[in-house]
Amino acid sequence: MNPATDSACFTLDFGFPVPGAAPTNGGWRLSWPTCLAMGIVNVTPDSFSDGGRDGEAALKHAWQLLADGALILDIGGESTRPGASPIDAATELDRVLPVIRGLSGSGAVLSIDTLKPEVADAALVAGAHLVNDVSGLRDPEMRAVCAARGAPAAIMHMRGEPRTMQREIHYDDVVAEVFGFLQAQAALALDAGVPGVLLDPGIGFGKTPAHNLALLRALPELTALGYPVLLGASRKKFLAALSGEPQAAAHTRDAASLAVHLHAARCGAALVRVHDVRSHVLALRVQSALEGA
Structure with a gap:
């Protein structure tokens, strides 16, 4: 099973050196003591508060998120909001690669937010460390890329695709179906050689408000599965x-x-994957102190 949590620590394994990670017998392990923030850096035309329309604005935003205390920066070049239309890989790479290269050597842990194996592969070569796949590693090629590059992956649940995911939404049991999918995909990924996984229930991705609430209330069931959990609302x-x-x-x-x-x-x-990193970092510190962590 992928290393997850004990009473004091979360971990994620990599097959190559990563900022802040310690060497292990089989690779490198990034550890952190309590819930931390993943900062959103979107490089898309409709981004207005989480990156910008161009690489220069996104880089400036990324450096600010690091200063605010983000553990990981999640860099995306394709909108996945409801109703969004897909773009080609070349356009996506033109957006994200300059940002990844610009942050190379910054000491930041970098995540590439993409559905496309070819984009993930190029991003990892350029300096990304982690793949955030909102399609949940359904594509065997994405699992193969992560395994070959030694990159862990965030596995998210999404029904359909961004363009259609909010149409005719139905689950017989949203908690059982979403958590079952994530557990099955984690096993597939690890069996394929992916060194580590994060599980994300995909709040807002092919779910009604009632579904989102049910998943949020059931989060202890997901964290009990033994994998680190990423939540983005x-x-x-x-x-x-x-x-x-x-x-x-x-x-x-x-x-x-x-x-x-x-x-x-x-x-x-x-x-937690967030836009306002500073407020989250401060609030999480206070909560950790209150809990005695």
Whole structure:
């Protein structure tokens, strides 16, 4: 089984040297003592608060997230929001590679947020360390890339694809189906030689608000599976309804995002994927102190 958590520590294994990781008999292991933040760096035309329209703006944003205390930077060049249309690999690489190369040697742990094996492979060669695949490593080629490069992967649950995922949503038992999928995909990945995995229930990806709430309430079941859990609810639309501000713009949802992510940390999540890194880092530190961690 992939190393996950004990009472004091989360770990993730790599097949190559990674900033902050310690050598092991079979590779390198990154360890951290409590739930920390993964900062969002999107390099897409519709990004307005999490990167920017170009590589220069994204790099500036990335350096700020590092200064704010992000453990990992998650760099993406293709929008995966509901209704988003796919782009070709060349366009995606033109967006993300300059940012990855610009952060090479920065001491940051870099994640490539992509659905495409060819993008993941090129990003890892350019200096990324981790693959964040919202399609859940369904593509055997993606598992093969991660195994060959020695890169761990974040496995997320998504029904369908971003363009269609919010249409005709149905689950007989959303918790059993999502968690069962993640556990099965983790086993496939590790059997294929992927050195480590994170599990992400995919909040907002092919789920109704009721499904999202059910998954959030059941997070202790997911963290009990023995794999580190990544939770990303930052600024998602369902939070506006929960907070009573359904017309609120995305950037006004940070307080609601923080509430969900603190809940995830209390349930044993290893990482939260966020836009507002500084507020999350400070709040997670306070919560850790209150819990005596």
